[in-house]
Amino acid sequence: MQEVRTILLSKSVFEDNDRAADKLRRDLREKGVSLVNVMSSPGSGKTTLLIALIRRLALKFRIGVMEADIDSDVDAVTVARETGCRSVQLHTGGMCHLDAGMTAEGLRELGDGLDLIFLENVGNLVCPAEYDTGATANIVILSVPEGADKPLKYPLVFQKSDLVIVSKTDALPYFDFDMEQCRKYIGARNGAAEMIPVSAKTGENMDALENWFIRKII
Amino acid sequence: MQEVRTILLSKSVFEDNDRAADKLRRDLREKGVSLVNVMSSPGSGKTTLLIALIRRLALKFRIGVMEADIDSDVDAVTVARETGCRSVQLHTGGMCHLDAGMTAEGLRELGDGLDLIFLENVGNLVCPAEYDTGATANIVILSVPEGADKPLKYPLVFQKSDLVIVSKTDALPYFDFDMEQCRKYIGARNGAAEMIPVSAKTGENMDALENWFIRKII
Numbered sequence: 001m002q003e004v005r006t007i008l009l010s011k012s013v014f015e016d017n018d019r020a021a022d023k024l025r026r027d028l029r030e031k032g033v034s035l036v037n038v039m040s041s042p043g044s045g046k047t048t049l050l051i052a053l054i055r056r057l058a059l060k061f062r063i064g065v066m067e068a069d070i071d072s073d074v075d076a077v078t079v080a081r082e083t084g085c086r087s088v089q090l091h092t093g094g095m096c097h098l099d100a101g102m103t104a105e106g107l108r109e110l111g112d113g114l115d116l117i118f119l120e121n122v123g124n125l126v127c128p129a130e131y132d133t134g135a136t137a138n139i140v141i142l143s144v145p146e147g148a149d150k151p152l153k154y155p156l157v158f159q160k161s162d163l164v165i166v167s168k169t170d171a172l173p174y175f176d177f178d179m180e181q182c183r184k185y186i187g188a189r190n191g192a193a194e195m196i197p198v199s200a201k202t203g204e205n206m207d208a209l210e211n212w213f214i215r216k217i218i
Numbered sequence: 219m220q221e222v223r224t225i226l227l228s229k230s231v232f233e234d235n236d237r238a239a240d241k242l243r244r245d246l247r248e249k250g251v252s253l254v255n256v257m258s259s260p261g262s263g264k265t266t267l268l269i270a271l272i273r274r275l276a277l278k279f280r281i282g283v284m285e286a287d288i289d290s291d292v293d294a295v296t297v298a299r300e301t302g303c304r305s306v307q308l309h310t311g312g313m314c315h316l317d318a319g320m321t322a323e324g325l326r327e328l329g330d331g332l333d334l335i336f337l338e339n340v341g342n343l344v345c346p347a348e349y350d351t352g353a354t355a356n357i358v359i360l361s362v363p364e365g366a367d368k369p370l371k372y373p374l375v376f377q378k379s380d381l382v383i384v385s386k387t388d389a390l391p392y393f394d395f396d397m398e399q400c401r402k403y404i405g406a407r408n409g410a411a412e413m414i415p416v417s418a419k420t421g422e423n424m425d426a427l428e429n430w431f432i433r434k435i436i
Contacts, residue, residue: 042259043364096344125260126314145363146261
């Protein structure tokens with residue numbers, strides 16, 4: 001297994017995060033690199049879903065992963081072990097989000113020669129949505145056990161996302177989750193966002209999710 | 219049904235949140251009021267659990283609830299309707315946490331004559347733990363679908379909490395959640411924290427939870 005490096009991020013030197021994010025996004029587009037910022041609550045199954053998705057996409061693209069976490073490095077090690085793809089762990093040192101400067105620092109560590117990079121942001125539906133990371137696409141994962149009302153309660157992250165993945169659909173028989181109501185709540189926040197319900201466990205709709213990436217990747 | 223007021227909180231005027239929190243806690247103790255700060259991820263079932271708990275405790279105590287949310291007021295209305303207890307909605311205006319000044323503002327709206335006040339903090343395992351609200355007790359709810367590894371990944375909220383409620387235990391047969399491993403992870407973060415696994419749905423262990431409150435209430 002490859003070694004997984006852990007980086008303790010320092011506070012960004014950029015005064016203006018939006019400007020730094022726009023510059024980073026332009027640089028990525030010029031190089032033909034897609035950077036996908038993945039946001040969600042803690043425990044939404046982000047890492048499990050990413051592993052299932054990367055196993056499919058790695059047949060077509062050179063993929064890297066940056067795992068942001070406050071403290072532990074379990075995710076980066078798991079992703080590297082399960083997918084074999086290049087992976088770095090970003091420690092935020094207690095900070096609740098990543099900004100563009102921190103993202104750029106992670107990208108330097110990850111190195112060149114990749115087509116698609118996943119940034120697994122800190123598990124938090126609030127703060128990560130407030131800081132543009134410079135990603136070329138933003139995704140939010142909402143898991144079935146969390147409930148369909150989350151777009152009402154955490155509006156910004158749904159407004160900022162190009163795709164809402166409703167994860168753990170295998171748990172639908174067990175929870176009172178109204179998928180059509182969820183679709184309406186998302187539509188009210190963001191008419192342009194797509195919604196794809198999936199289960200990494202059973203594989204349900206993983207084809208549709210894979211196709212979304214194939215369409216969107218630069 | 220009683221009317222539920224919604225307050226848009228303003229940024230605290232206190233420079234030193236810790237000092238403000240200590241003063242608020244002293245004032246509450248002098249008045250014999252317990253203020254319980256409830257933290258968790260989005261979708262952990264906080265509101266459902268609080269309703270089940272308040273229905274039990276309301277037979278013994280005069281209870282009030284402050285529901286913090288970024289935008290919606292669904293929780294305060296639900297709690298007031300389901301329990302009949304005094305309830306206010308606090309809008310943080312996008313902020314990811316409550317501080318002592320904001321909590322004091324909510325308490326003024328709620329008014330006097332209560333024994334036990336629940337503060338349902340913003341759904342977020344990161345930022346709320348960084349700001350002392352002035353509460354006399356801190357609780358974190360971890361729901362079974364989130365996974366037993368959360369104390370590893372969100373250390374501070376577990377360090378700061380007097381009690382960890384593991385909620386949605388009715389979902390245990392469905393998820394791969396190791397309760398003893400979870401207990402060890404919590405113990406490594408905070409040897410003094412108690413852990414009570416409960417299900418608001420089936421009522422499992424709600425007696426134990428009720429008794430914790432009866433013991434801890436001032």
